[in-house]
Amino acid sequence: RYSATVLAINPLLFACLAFASSALMLLWLAGPGRLARETIRSAETWAYGFILFVTYILVFLLFGRVTATEGSLLLMLGMNLSLLVGWFFFSRRPGKGQWVGNAIVFGGLALTLFDLTTPDQFSIYLLTLLLGLVAALRVALAETHRTHSLATTLPDPKAQMRVVAFVMFVVSLIFLGFTLVVGTLKVLAPPEANLGWASAFPNLTDFLNPVTIIAGMLYGWVMMAPLRYFEFASTHRIKGENYLTVTA
Numbered sequence: 322r323y324s325a326t327v328l329a330i331n332p333l334l335f336a337c338l339a340f341a342s343s344a345l346m347l348l349w350l351a352g353p354g355r356l357a358r359e360t361i362r363s364a365e366t367w368a369y370g371f372i373l374f375v376t377y378i379l380v381f382l383l384f385g386r387v388t389a390t391e392g393s394l395l396l397m398l399g400m401n402l403s404l405l406v407g408w409f410f411f412s413r414r415p416g417k418g419q420w421v422g423n424a425i426v427f428g429g430l431a432l433t434l435f436d437l438t439t440p441d442q443f444s445i446y447l448l449t450l451l452l453g454l455v456a457a458l459r460v461a462l463a464e465t466h467r468t469h470s471l472a473t474t475l476p477d478p479k480a481q482m483r484v485v486a487f488v489m490f491v492v493s494l495i496f497l498g499f500t501l502v503v504g505t506l507k508v509l510a511p512p513e514a515n516l517g518w519a520s521a522f523p524n525l526t527d528f529l530n531p532v533t534i535i536a537g538m539l540y541g542w543v544m545m546a547p548l549r550y551f552e553f554a555s556t557h558r559i560k561g562e563n564y565l566t567v568t569a
Contacts, residue, residue: 324540330533331523336377337500338537341493343545347486351479360468360487369462370492374499376455383448386441394433395449397569399456401427403562406457413560426569460561463553473557485550504528 324335360366384392401423407413415423430449437445463469466488472480504525527533555564 324536328532328536330530330536331527332381333377333496333500334523334527334533335537335540337493337496338534339541339545340373340489340496342538342541343549344486344489344493344541346542346546347482347489347550351483351486354477354480354483355475356468356472356480356484357487359471360484361491363466363468365462365466366468366488366491367495369459369466369488370495372455372459372462373492374495376452376459377496379448379452379455383445383452386439386445386448387437391433391437394430395445396452396456397426398430398449398453399460400562400565400569401430402453403457403460403565406461407560407562410461411560413562415562419562419566422566456565457561460552460556460564464556464561466553469553470557481554482550485553488553489545489549501525 324330324332380392380396383395387395404415404419404423408415434446434449439445466484469481469484469488472484500523504523504527508525552564555567559567
């Protein structure tokens with residue numbers, strides 16, 4: 322939200338550069354080694370990348386309708402849905418403390434939703450539900466990613482970081498592909514064309530904006546790289562619903 326409102330740069334391109342720079346940072350730290358090819362070929366890697374791409378699209382749509390504080394609270398629905406995913410699909414029955422904690426968070430989420438008085442209420446409800454679903458799916462994929470699980474058994478302490486580096490490389494490819502295709506279509510479209518949702522995507526000239534490049538790369542190095550690395554490492558150790566509970 323800061324990048325879009327204060328720096329006035331395209332948030333999708335900002336995210337694309339952050340993903341790419343985080344992949345480079347993790348790969349530089351991990352160095353050469355095993356599991357690179359296996360990670361890129363994994364269907365789970367591409368599924369995770371697509372889900373993360375959809376997540377950021379939905380986040381940008383939601384944060385354009387609510388404040389940063391409201392949006393951060395609404396994102397916690399993923400914690401509640403992840404608890405149900407773990408229960409129904411992984412047979413992990415929640416304890417009493419988990420039910421109480423999730424009930425408290427869901428109560429706060431409901432109060433936030435009921436307090437909204439904008440004309441976009443239905444779209445906010447829908448975006449919140451979709452974001453909760455993709456968050457639960459994302460951490461489930463991170464937890465069960467077979468190549469990453471294999472990396473935890475290797476004597477190489479940097480193998481897990483290398484796997485996450487190539488996962489982020491795939492994510493950046495998906496983001497870059499969509500933004501370039503839509504940006505090209507915007508150039509080819511006639512001036513009177515109604516672009517609709519495509520107007521949120523960057524123009525080709527945005528790729529040359531130095532502020533966008535610097536901000537996106539810094540965010541990728543400082544925030545995105547450790548965030549994604551610890552997401553994979555934490556979900557493998559404490560399970561996805563517990564990870565979302567701690568981050569919430």
